[in-house]
Amino acid sequence: MERIKQENIRNFSIIAHIDHGKSTLADRLIEKTGMLTSREMQNQVLDNMDLERERGITIKLKAVRLVYKAKDGEEYLLNLIDTPGHVDFTYEVSRSLAACEGALLVVDSTQGIEAQTLANVYLALDQDLEIVPIINKIDLPSARPDEVKKEIEDIIGIDCENAPLISAKDGLNIEDVLEAIVKDVPAPKGDPNAPLKALIFDSYYDSYKGVVCYIRVFEGTLKPGMEIQMMSTGKTYEVVEVGINTSKHVQVDKLEAGDVGYVTASIKNVKDARVGDTITDKNNPTAEPLPGYKKVVPMVYCGIYPAEGEDFNSVREALEKLQVNDASLVFEPESSAALGFGFRCGFLGLLHMEIVQERLEREFDLNIVTTAPSVIYKITKTTGEVFEIQNPSNLPPASEIASMQEPIVTANIMTPTDHVGAIMELCQNKRGKFLNMEYLEEKRVVLHYELPLNEVIYDFFDALKSKTRGYASLDYELKGYEESDLVKLDILINGELVDAFSLIVHRDKAYERGRTIAERLREVIPRHQFAIPIQAAIGSKIIARETIRALRKDVLAKCYGGDISRKKKLLEKQKEGKKRMRQIGSVEVPQEAFLTVLKYDEDK
Amino acid sequence: MKDLSIYIHIPFCIQKCYYCDFTSFSNMNDKIPKYMNSLKAELNLYKEKLTDSTIRTIFIGGGTPSVIDGKYIYDLLGHIYNNLKIAKDLEVTIEVNPGTLDREKVKIYKEAGINRVSMGVQSFNNELLKSIGRIHKADHVYESYRLLREEKFENINMDLMSGLPGQTLEDVLSSVKEAVDLGVEHISHYSLILEEGTHLYNQYKKGKLNLPEEDEERLMYHRATDYLIKKGYNHYEISNYALPGFECGHNLVYWDLMPYLGLGLGSHSYMDNKRFYNTSNMLDYIEKVEKKFLPIEGEEEINLSSAIEEFCLLGIRKINGIDKGQFKMRFNVEIENIYGDIINKHIKNGLIIDNGKAIKLTRKGLDLSNLVEVDFLK
Numbered sequence: 001m002e003r004i005k006q007e008n009i010r011n012f013s014i015i016a017h018i019d020h021g022k023s024t025l026a027d028r029l030i031e032k033t034g035m036l037t038s039r040e041m042q043n044q045v046l047d048n049m050d051l052e053r054e055r056g057i058t059i060k061l062k063a064v065r066l067v068y069k070a071k072d073g074e075e076y077l078l079n080l081i082d083t084p085g086h087v088d089f090t091y092e093v094s095r096s097l098a099a100c101e102g103a104l105l106v107v108d109s110t111q112g113i114e115a116q117t118l119a120n121v122y123l124a125l126d127q128d129l130e131i132v133p134i135i136n137k138i139d140l141p142s143a144r145p146d147e148v149k150k151e152i153e154d155i156i157g158i159d160c161e162n163a164p165l166i167s168a169k170d171g172l173n174i175e176d177v178l179e180a181i182v183k184d185v186p187a188p189k190g191d192p193n194a195p196l197k198a199l200i201f202d203s204y205y206d207s208y209k210g211v212v213c214y215i216r217v218f219e220g221t222l223k224p225g226m227e228i229q230m231m232s233t234g235k236t237y238e239v240v241e242v243g244i245n246t247s248k249h250v251q252v253d254k255l256e257a258g259d260v261g262y263v264t265a266s267i268k269n270v271k272d273a274r275v276g277d278t279i280t281d282k283n284n285p286t287a288e289p290l291p292g293y294k295k296v297v298p299m300v301y302c303g304i305y306p307a308e309g310e311d312f313n314s315v316r317e318a319l320e321k322l323q324v325n326d327a328s329l330v331f332e333p334e335s336s337a338a339l340g341f342g343f344r345c346g347f348l349g350l351l352h353m354e355i356v357q358e359r360l361e362r363e364f365d366l367n368i369v370t371t372a373p374s375v376i377y378k379i380t381k382t383t384g385e386v387f388e389i390q391n392p393s394n395l396p397p398a399s400e401i402a403s404m405q406e407p408i409v410t411a412n413i414m415t416p417t418d419h420v421g422a423i424m425e426l427c428q429n430k431r432g433k434f435l436n437m438e439y440l441e442e443k444r445v446v447l448h449y450e451l452p453l454n455e456v457i458y459d460f461f462d463a464l465k466s467k468t469r470g471y472a473s474l475d476y477e478l479k480g481y482e483e484s485d486l487v488k489l490d491i492l493i494n495g496e497l498v499d500a501f502s503l504i505v506h507r508d509k510a511y512e513r514g515r516t517i518a519e520r521l522r523e524v525i526p527r528h529q530f531a532i533p534i535q536a537a538i539g540s541k542i543i544a545r546e547t548i549r550a551l552r553k554d555v556l557a558k559c560y561g562g563d564i565s566r567k568k569k570l571l572e573k574q575k576e577g578k579k580r581m582r583q584i585g586s587v588e589v590p591q592e593a594f595l596t597v598l599k600y601d602e603d604k
Numbered sequence: 605m606k607d608l609s610i611y612i613h614i615p616f617c618i619q620k621c622y623y624c625d626f627t628s629f630s631n632m633n634d635k636i637p638k639y640m641n642s643l644k645a646e647l648n649l650y651k652e653k654l655t656d657s658t659i660r661t662i663f664i665g666g667g668t669p670s671v672i673d674g675k676y677i678y679d680l681l682g683h684i685y686n687n688l689k690i691a692k693d694l695e696v697t698i699e700v701n702p703g704t705l706d707r708e709k710v711k712i713y714k715e716a717g718i719n720r721v722s723m724g725v726q727s728f729n730n731e732l733l734k735s736i737g738r739i740h741k742a743d744h745v746y747e748s749y750r751l752l753r754e755e756k757f758e759n760i761n762m763d764l765m766s767g768l769p770g771q772t773l774e775d776v777l778s779s780v781k782e783a784v785d786l787g788v789e790h791i792s793h794y795s796l797i798l799e800e801g802t803h804l805y806n807q808y809k810k811g812k813l814n815l816p817e818e819d820e821e822r823l824m825y826h827r828a829t830d831y832l833i834k835k836g837y838n839h840y841e842i843s844n845y846a847l848p849g850f851e852c853g854h855n856l857v858y859w860d861l862m863p864y865l866g867l868g869l870g871s872h873s874y875m876d877n878k879r880f881y882n883t884s885n886m887l888d889y890i891e892k893v894e895k896k897f898l899p900i901e902g903e904e905e906i907n908l909s910s911a912i913e914e915f916c917l918l919g920i921r922k923i924n925g926i927d928k929g930q931f932k933m934r935f936n937v938e939i940e941n942i943y944g945d946i947i948n949k950h951i952k953n954g955l956i957i958d959n960g961k962a963i964k965l966t967r968k969g970l971d972l973s974n975l976v977e978v979d980f981l982k
Binding site: 529551552553554555556557558562563564565567568571572574575578 | 611793818819821822825842858864873874879881917918954955971974975977978
């Protein structure tokens with residue numbers, strides 16, 4: 001393939017809120033540029049994991065290369081770099097954006113800008129990207145493009161006069177978008193003869209090729225056979241293959257400054273090809289890596305245990321397999337008195353956690369039990385020793401603790417003004433500190449709060465969604481640690497402490513949480529031959545108590561005639577139910593119990 | 605020679621009771637003659653296989669076997685006697701509903717060799733009877749019972765129910781007393797079980813059913829049991845009581861895991877290490893039998909380990925429990941070798957005892973027998 005000159009390359013991303021039409025627009029761009037026939041296209045080409053599709057979000061990044069013949073008669077090479085669309089993946093988003101010179105800001109003309117979109121726009125502006133506004137869904141009767149344009153101008157301060165008005169769904173005015181990319185997104189710069197400097201913005205494991213790194217070359221040239229070095233780890237590899245992504249991987253002989261493509265070099269684990277790292281030429285290294293690399297650290301932890309009858313090793317193997325493709329997932333073995341042997345796993349955030357849990361269940365067909373998510377607390381002991389814990393069970397006795405700190409996030413909640421009251425009440429309830437409120441327009445505001453992360457990971461998303469009927473959107477980032485009056489809340493079932501239920505909570509919340517958990521456990525634990533007390537306790541002090549009444553009758557006192565199979569079926573059903581139980585002391589606790597305690601309660 | 609029992613299903617009813625989920629119809633009377641012929645034809649299909657079997661018990665159940673003309677029953681039983689080997693002490697039971705009997709029918713039953721009659725009484729409280737969809741009243745019970753005695757039936761069972769909507773402890777005890785005072789030889793005392801799809805179940809789902817509390821229902825059971833024992837009845841299965849020597853041979857066949865052949869719509873059989881059951885579709889049944897095909901809809905192989913499970917989960921329902929010697933004789937292994945842990949667990953739980961000879965339910969175990977039975981399933 002003949003090389004297109006650097007000044008005709010455009011590298012860009014699409015920034016959009018979930019449902020605002022990012023994937024549909026990507027499909028249309030791919031169609032219009034003729035790289036794919038309609039038949040080759042699955043709907044929504046960029047989201048290739050089922051789970052993502054179901055949730056309508058994109059988790060793994062990908063890049064696709066389009067060739068577009070513009071109205072000026074020239075051929076342009078458009079590299080579309082996809083970004084994940086969730087708050088947990090801010091860092092990945094920032095690295096994808098760093099690989100671009102511009103970003104399309106797609107806004108739903110019936111909805112306006114959402115918090116998360118705005119957060120990503122700011123990320124793009126931080127990278128000095130050119131923002132190209134696109135007004136989508138103008139086919140809908142409730143579209144209000146002028147208002148939305150004005151909103152973008154007011155909030156972000158970019159000119160929207162010539163913003164393409166499109167309907168990605170109907171394929172309306174897609175050419176305008178392509179022309180805007182050519183006209184407004186700057187061409188990359190960079191010297192193909194300089195020492196190599198390439199940014200890894202995504203990687204995944206392929207069982208034939210090893211790790212495939214998606215890269216943007218900023219300086220120099222990358223060719224097969226070259227010895228390359230990862231600048232953060234110092235590890236070196238020999239390049240096996242370089243290529244570009246059309247509808248599939250296409251090998252090329254080199255990638256030059258300005259290009260987006262992939263490289264494989266027999267790398268065994270995605271951990272060795274970290275997102276944000278700089279690849280250079282081992283024999284002619286660049287002086288400085290690209291800015292912005294950081295090692296991603298998990299913010300949320302939970303225990304993942306094999307369910308009754310499930311094999312510990314199968315869970316470990318599955319986690320290992322996921323980790324090969326997910327450098328931000330960490331895990332280590334742990335054990336719980338209630339749940340046996342399992343793993344403490346760390347995630348970027350709640351969504352990341354849910355995705356991993358679901359993939360274990362769906363892709364690996366595993367039965368797992370997960371414990372309540374926890375954050376990392378910093379503990380100062382009376383001896384002066386300072387350490388971190390991410391499992392409440394590891395908290396030393398209160399008498400040995402001098403002070404505790406918990407992570408605080410700054411949260412931006414964007415909402416129609418109608419819901420401000422409800423959100424403020426919620427944030428108040430979640431120990432939030434109000435910072436300020438900005439009016440985006442007459443009927444929309446963004447609320448800035450500081451919130452303890454441990455409240456956010458409990459049921460904050462669900463509560464926010466429920467209280468605002470889905471209209472509010474949230475984005476947060478870690479601010480730092482603050483001292484807090486925290487206690488360990490224990491749950492005792494039939495007098496026995498169940499470590500898997502232990503939580504660290506703020507003292508003021510302990511009573512309410514304890515009572516809620518006890519009530520829910522009373523509902524989900526089946527009745528036994530004996531009455532079962534369920535208690536919530538702080539240290540030795542019981543703060544809430546519920547009782548599950550004793551089972552008085554469980555007998556088939558009926559004549560089933562000769563139909564023994566039927567009777568057996570009833571018993572087998574009962575047996576199946578028992579199989580999904582965890583034996584805790586003499587009490588059988590269903591696996592749902594571990595989840596139920598986390599669910600948001602609509603009535604509260 | 606092998607012992608065998610026969611169950612015959614008569615799926616016709618005047619009206620379906622509100623708690624009933626057995627195969628029965630109230631709108632298929634035109635099929636009665638055909639159906640009764642099919643039963644004979646179905647038996648013929650098994651005839652060759654049963655040349656080395658002796659029939660010990662026959663049970664004609666339903667539905668309501670007493671709604672059809674007595675001559676059909678006479679005819680059917682005659683067909684069995686003519687074609688199979690019959691034990692001398694053959695027990696032949698028929699289920700009847702009070703109010704569907706007359707002297708002629710009862711006489712025919714007697715002539716047909718029926719020697720045990722099971723009456724679907726349920727309660728002597730007319731309001732309760734109405735509320736569960738029974739078509740008879742208490743007076744019909746007295747009348748039918750008198751007829752049966754006059755025609756020299758000497759082994760009569762009454763089915764009674766507790767746990768009915770609106771039923772009180774007094775209701776239950778007075779019905780039990782009424783049956784005892786009449787002098788029945790056998791009482792089956794069942795608890796109402798709400799089966800999906802029944803009228804009562806639907807009402808229950810709508811929250812319209814005022815069922816006795818669990819504790820109250822258990823009290824009904826235990827007080828009734830205590831009373832019957834005091835009156836000389838032998839409590840021999842969770843729900844069954846008999847004067848000495850009047851235990852129902854046919855039901856014991858089920859609980860002892862002995863073979864039986866079910867004839868008719870939706871009936872179940874256990875023979876030659878297999879459980880199998882017939883279609884519940886009337887037309888399908890008649891057509892298959894007509895073409896000399898077995899009307900079997902499904903079957904399950906009962907291998908050694910299933911047999912052990914079933915022997916235990918059925919056997920434990922008997923008040924005398926699982927006889928350890930019989931277990932050993934039958935399976936050539938001690939029951940403890942297989943269920944030692946489970947037996948110990950439930951002895952500890954207070955649900956069963958081991959008296960050296962047998963494993964049996966305690967009084968508490970009678971309330972919670974499912975917990976024990978479930979554990980016999982491997």
